[in-house]
Structures are given as C-alpha cells and as structure tokens.
Amino acid sequence: QVQLVESGGGSVQAGGSLRLSCVASGYTYTMAWFRQAPGKEREGVAAISPYGDSTVYADSVKGRFTISRDNAESMVFLDMNSLTPEDTGMYYCAARLGKLNLSTTDYRRWGQGAQVTVSS
Numbered sequence: 477q478v479q480l481v482e483s484g485g486g487s488v489q490a491g492g493s494l495r496l497s498c499v500a501s502g503y504t505y506t507m508a509w510f511r512q513a514p515g516k517e518r519e520g521v522a523a524i525s526p527y528g529d530s531t532v533y534a535d536s537v538k539g540r541f542t543i544s545r546d547n548a549e550s551m552v553f554l555d556m557n558s559l560t561p562e563d564t565g566m567y568y569c570a571a572r573l574g575k576l577n578l579s580t581t582d583y584r585r586w587g588q589g590a591q592v593t594v595s596s
Contacts, residue, residue, distance in 0.1 A: 520578025
C-alpha cells in the first residue's frame with residue numbers, strides 16, 4: 477500500500493512561492509496534487525506519471541506550478557510560484573494506478589492535506 481504524508485503548507489504573500497512535499501511510500505504510482513477552497517469542490521492541480529516522464533496541469537496553474545518527484549526518496553513535490561489569493565486552499569497529495577489525469581474520483585489514496593493561504 478501507499479501512505480501519503482504532506483508537508484510544506486503555510487501562508488505567503490501574493491507573488492510569492494511555496495513548495496509542498498509529499499512522502500509517498502510504497503508502490504510507484506501516478507501522483508497528483510488537488511486543492512479545495514472553502515465552499516468549493518476539490519479540483520485537480522497537477523499530476524505526474526510514475527517515473528516522472530509525463531505531467532499534466534490545470535489551466536489555472538500552467539506556467540506557475542511545477543510537479544516533480546524523486547522516487548529514490550519516495551517524494552513528490554509541487555513548486556508554486558507567482559501565487560495569488562485564488563490559489564488559497566487545502567492541498568492534497570493523491571495516488572492512483574492508472575494514467576495520469578486530474579479526476580478526483582480516480583485517485584484512491586490521499587494525504588491529510590496541507591493548508592496554503594495566499595494574502596493580497
């Protein structure tokens with residue numbers, strides 16, 4: 477089984493940067509980051525294939541966010557740049573066995589969530 481433990485959340489000013497980390501022990505899965513703002517549905521942010529050769533991003537974060545992984549350390553990262561208040565939310569690390577996508581229902585394993593707050 478895969479166990480996901482997230483870290484790196486916090487508060488930053490608009491225009492700032494933040495790196496989220498996820499320890500993804502177990503099988504080398506497709507990994508993704510999702511986020512959920514208060515009162516809104518969870519949405520996919522970025523996903524990466526098991527060996528990092530393919531990635532997919534939500535249009536809202538393209539050019540600003542980068543997902544990466546270090547399988548030797550069982551780590552997945554989300555580097556967030558040029559942050560805006562609209563990026564505020566709870567960010568979740570997730571894993572699945574299938575092809576990478578940003579479909580919430582396709583991911584079976586989830587981290588506990590890391591809060592990201594971006595102030596104006």
